[in-house]
Amino acid sequence: MTLADLPAWSGDETEITRTAELPGFMDAIAVVDRVAVVAEEMNHHPDIDIRWRTLTFRCTTHSAGKVTERDYELARRIDEIVANQS
Amino acid sequence: MTLADLPAWSGDETEITRTAELPGFMDAIAVVDRVAVVAEEMNHHPDIDIRWRTLTFRCTTHSAGKVTERDYELARRIDEIVANQS
Numbered sequence A, B: 001m002t003l004a005d006l007p008a009w010s011g012d013e014t015e016i017t018r019t020a021e022l023p024g025f026m027d028a029i030a031v032v033d034r035v036a037v038v039a040e041e042m043n044h045h046p047d048i049d050i051r052w053r054t055l056t057f058r059c060t061t062h063s064a065g066k067v068t069e070r071d072y073e074l075a076r077r078i079d080e081i082v083a084n085q086s
Helices: A026-042 A069-085 B023-044 B069-085
Strands: A016-021 A045-053 A054-059 B016-021 B047-051 B056-059
Touching: A016 A069, A026 A045, A026 A054, A026 B023, A054 A069, B016 B047, B016 B069, B023 B047, B023 B056, B023 B069, B056 B069
Parallel strands: none
Antiparallel strands: A016 A054, A045 A054, A045 B047, B016 B056, B047 B056
């Protein structure tokens, strides 16, 4: 997987990021909760910024100092969750 | 209430902020969930940054362009939630 497979995401070799605007604040929190479960399962945690109903996610692999396949997989799963909540 | 009554918080007339490090990531998410319920009840939503098990909260009243009593009240309730989760 590469960034080209994740049209909602932008970034470079050091970090990838996407924003998502949900219908309301509690919808945004529901996305955070579902992403948290996936992140804990993967033991790979994105940075998440909550700004009312807009979320920003940032993924990188700190141990590698760069974006890895785990980040692309986490990004893909975040996309699925956002798509199902919007 | 003033900033002096909220020792965990810093800031000025435009914004107040605190960070909280929880025992683990899911503890941090549990705090976010409980703060979200209070924020929705108050119809007053803090900015929240999630960095693994560290949370940063920022409160201001956009409609007033400054920190108001509602921010101090929200801050106080965030402190209660953090204290009960840590």
